[in-house]
Amino acid sequence: MKFDSSVIHKPRSQPALQRGFFSVVTFAFWLAYAYMWLPLLTLFLWLLGVRTAVFELYLREHQVEPFLLVSLPVLALASATVLIAWAEYNRWRFRAKDRRSAQPDIGKHDIALAFGSSQEIAQALSASKVALLKMDDAATPMGVSILA
Incomplete structure (x- = not known):
């Protein structure tokens, strides 16, 4: 393939199939790069005690705690509800007030x-x-x- 410097400035001039192939290859290499960081991430999480937490919560009795299966989704739903309610309250409260009025021109x-x-x-x-x-x-x- 002949080198074309306009591809750098205009990536859309490259054929779609070639662009898609290079995107897939780039994604695969990013996954490989992330995979190489896993030992360090594992060490960091082990130092923070995440392995102990997983063992205590899930693996000790070889089953998942039923309380966790119920409480975690309920807590996530409650958090989402509170955030959405707060956003709607603020939208209702400031709906008629445009605080971004035009500033007068300076002479x-x-x-x-x-x-x-x-x-x-x-x-x-x-x-x-x-x-x-x-x-x-x-x-x-x-x-x-x-x-x-």
């Missing part, structure tokens, strides 16, 4: 005062899209060059 005189510059520099800055601002050592605007 050129205020811009010049904030910059510590002349009125001409403020007008030139507001009239241009791209400008080069020349400043002195005290960071006071001294001049402006309008760029095309």
